[in-house]
Amino acid sequence: MTFEPDFSAARLEDGTEVKFTRMEKRALAVFSNSAGRVLSRNFLLDAISESGSEKNDRNIDFLINRIRAKLRDSARNPRFIETRYGEGYVWLFSGIPAPDEVEAAFILIEPMKGLATLGELEENGRALVSFLQADFRSQIPPDETVVVAQNLADDPAIIASGRKIDIQISFFQHGTGFESVVSARRAPGGHIFMVKRFAIEAGPKGYQNLSVQSRDLARLIMANYWKDLTRKSIGEAPLPIAMHHAAELPTDSNSWEIANRRLTDLRREQPDDPELKMMWATHLHTKYVLNGYDLFTEGTDTCSEDEAEIERCVLDALDFAQTRPELAVMAAKLLYFVDQGYRDLALELATQAHRSNTAIASSLAIVGQLYSFIGDMDVAENYLLQAEQLSTPKSDFQIYVLTLLCQAYKASGDHAKLATTLKRLYKARPATMLIFEPLFSDPISPSLRAKAMALLFSRKRARGLLRFVTYLSARLFEDPEHRQNSLLTPVNLLVRRFGPEIVPQETALHLPQLAGSNRQK
Numbered sequence: 001m002t003f004e005p006d007f008s009a010a011r012l013e014d015g016t017e018v019k020f021t022r023m024e025k026r027a028l029a030v031f032s033n034s035a036g037r038v039l040s041r042n043f044l045l046d047a048i049s050e051s052g053s054e055k056n057d058r059n060i061d062f063l064i065n066r067i068r069a070k071l072r073d074s075a076r077n078p079r080f081i082e083t084r085y086g087e088g089y090v091w092l093f094s095g096i097p098a099p100d101e102v103e104a105a106f107i108l109i110e111p112m113k114g115l116a117t118l119g120e121l122e123e124n125g126r127a128l129v130s131f132l133q134a135d136f137r138s139q140i141p142p143d144e145t146v147v148v149a150q151n152l153a154d155d156p157a158i159i160a161s162g163r164k165i166d167i168q169i170s171f172f173q174h175g176t177g178f179e180s181v182v183s184a185r186r187a188p189g190g191h192i193f194m195v196k197r198f199a200i201e202a203g204p205k206g207y208q209n210l211s212v213q214s215r216d217l218a219r220l221i222m223a224n225y226w227k228d229l230t231r232k233s234i235g236e237a238p239l240p241i242a243m244h245h246a247a248e249l250p251t252d253s254n255s256w257e258i259a260n261r262r263l264t265d266l267r268r269e270q271p272d273d274p275e276l277k278m279m280w281a282t283h284l285h286t287k288y289v290l291n292g293y294d295l296f297t298e299g300t301d302t303c304s305e306d307e308a309e310i311e312r313c314v315l316d317a318l319d320f321a322q323t324r325p326e327l328a329v330m331a332a333k334l335l336y337f338v339d340q341g342y343r344d345l346a347l348e349l350a351t352q353a354h355r356s357n358t359a360i361a362s363s364l365a366i367v368g369q370l371y372s373f374i375g376d377m378d379v380a381e382n383y384l385l386q387a388e389q390l391s392t393p394k395s396d397f398q399i400y401v402l403t404l405l406c407q408a409y410k411a412s413g414d415h416a417k418l419a420t421t422l423k424r425l426y427k428a429r430p431a432t433m434l435i436f437e438p439l440f441s442d443p444i445s446p447s448l449r450a451k452a453m454a455l456l457f458s459r460k461r462a463r464g465l466l467r468f469v470t471y472l473s474a475r476l477f478e479d480p481e482h483r484q485n486s487l488l489t490p491v492n493l494l495v496r497r498f499g500p501e502i503v504p505q506e507t508a509l510h511l512p513q514l515a516g517s518n519r520q521k
Contacts, residue, residue: 003028005145006137010071018070023048026134027063031081031091033130033148039123040088046207047127064089106144106164107136108187114171118178124200125171127207128180131214132167139222165225171200184221186228194224223265226258230279237397238362239330240286243279244396256290259283274320278327281313281334288472296471297464303471307338328353329366336370337476346370361390365401372408375479380408381417394428402428406440407473410489411482415442439469443488454493462494462502470507483510 003010007028009019020028026048030039041060048063064081067073073080082090102108109132115125129148136146144164166187171180178200185192198213200206226246233242247258263283267276284306288295295301314321314331321327332350335342350367357363368383384405391398402425409418422440426433434453441450457465466487474486487510494502503511 006134007032012072020067020070023063024067024070026130027067029134030127030130031089033133034123034126035091037126038084038087038090043088043123043127046204047130049204049207101145102147102149104145105147106140107146107167108165109133109146109148109167109169111149112169112171117171117173118200121178121200121202121206124202124206124210125169125180128200128210128214129169131211132182132218135214135218136222139218165221167221177201182217182221184225186225193228194221196220219261219265220269223262226262227266227276227279234326234362235359236361237395238366238400239279239282239327240289241396241400243282243286254290256283256287259286274317275327277313277317278321278331281310281317282330284310284313285334285337288468292472293464293468296467297461301467301471307340310334311338311340322349322353325353325357326359326362329357329363333366333370336373339476343374343478347374361387361397364390365397365404369404369408372404372411373476373478375477375482377408377412377414381405384408399425399429399432403432403436406436407486410440411477411479411486413481413485438465438490438493441489441493443485443492446489446493450489450493454497457494457497459498459502462498463504466490466494466502466507467504470504470510474507474510480510484512487511 001010001013007020007025009017011017027044030044030047044060064083068075068078068081071080075083078092080092082092084090109129112125112129115122118125133146133148140146164187166185168183168185169180170182171178173179179197180200181195181197183192183196184194196217201209229246230239230242233245236242237245243259244255247255247262260283263276263280267273267280270276287306288301288303292301314334317327318331321331329350332346332353335349336346347370350370354363354367364383364387368380368387371377371383372380384401387401388398388405391401402421405421406418406425409415409421418440422436425436433449437447437450438453441447446454469487469490474483477483477486487507491503491507491511
């Protein structure tokens with residue numbers, strides 16, 4: 001018989017699947033972390049009740065009966081839950097995880113230390129583990145697991161094999177009360193990236209507070225883990241790609257949404273942290289890189305507000321960023337992007353940071369893009385080609401650099417080099433062909449694939465695409481001819497299908513042949 005990691009379901013011996021309600025899941029989690037121990041009705045009631053709910057110890061009896069029925073367990077001959085009359089209930093299953101489960105765990109909650117110190121509050125300490133296990137499961141990819149290793153204290157080699165995060169929980173007496181310290185460490189045997197200390201209180205209110213503290217703690221640990229992974233990756237790729245990789249995505253997840261949750265939790269705790277301000281500014285820019293097409297299509301973009309927030313965060317963090325060259329080059333790119341008179345400052349900042357930056361591949365890519373925007377295409381090409389040479393084949397960073405090269409060649413009108421770069425791009429990541437053919441194909445004789453893609457656009461999505469390309473890259477080129485070249489292919493394709501009225505005003509401003517027509521209208 002097997003349970004799902006979050007106790008949402010179980011598969012019986014005959015293959016039948018049973019599902020559990022939210023309260024049943026919580027009760028099973030509490031039981032599994034207190035195997036062999038008598039849990040009173042009051043303890044179970046406090047551990048699983050939600051804030052504001054009505055409490056009645058008879059509800060526990062009804063809950064146990066429902067769980068038993070689903071597990072086909074007998075009260076007279078129990079395999080899972082035994083009744084101790086006048087005392088409570090006992091979970092009979094030992095709950096000791098197998099070594100391979102520990103080794104494959106995303107999060108390993110190590111044996112608690114000082115549990116006996118709590119005395120009468122020992123059950124509160126055990127409840128904290130149950131809460132954390134459930135709350136961590138809601139924070140990690142669904143195919144990953146959280147393992148509690150309370151019974152593995154005699155085998156430290158197995159405990160050390162947790163492969164993502166190790167959680168260590170200690171309890172101690174402080175004055176007349178009790179407190180807990182929870183630390184999170186990169187596994188196996190890595191550095192501690194977060195520590196939190198809080199009080200352990202008695203009674204029903206204590207359980208409710210533990211439940212709230214557990215939820216906040218799980219979110220904060222995962223947010224700091226994300227931040228720690230970002231710091232580790234920033235030497236290998238620019239900050240936005242490092243933040244994307246740190247999300248450790250399930251296949252159907254949006255890295256921007258995951259980063260948004262992590263940064264929101266972190267900034268709530270440390271609103272003035274300059275490193276978080278740089279991450280938040282980068283995050284707002286990435287919002288338009290990853291989701292801009294949909295935002296402009298649906299008309300839900302908030303460009304002015306986001307640009308003001310990017311500007312504020314970067315300026316607040318600028319002194320700090322200049323002590324970290326990898327952040328300084330990103331600050332330069334963001335100041336250039338908001339287009340509020342910072343372009344000379346951005347170029348000076350990028351040039352200075354590039355001289356001392358040891359994350360050279362990332363620096364070459366970002367500074368190379370800035371040189372393409374100001375029209376120095378020879379330097380831009382040199383920097384970007386070097387960045388490509390330093391990238392790992394088929395990596396996100398290589399795709400990033402090849403995309404910047406395509407933008408530069410498109411803007412300069414160098415169609416021969418653009419064509420060879422597109423071949424490298426499509427070979428490294430074939431799926432990009434569907435995105436880039438309508439943008440980078442020849443504007444006069446577009447490919448059949450580009451024409452076919454244009455036929456799939458509705459009017460709404462066609463205008464969204466043109467606004468997206470204009471905002472994210474075309475408007476940033478200083479040379480009017482470069483701005484026009486960047487837009488010609490998608491504009492020509494979509495005007496052929498829908499007519500010149502499909503072109504938004506902000507796009508037409510960079511195309512003299514359309515700007516006059518739009519003004520007359």
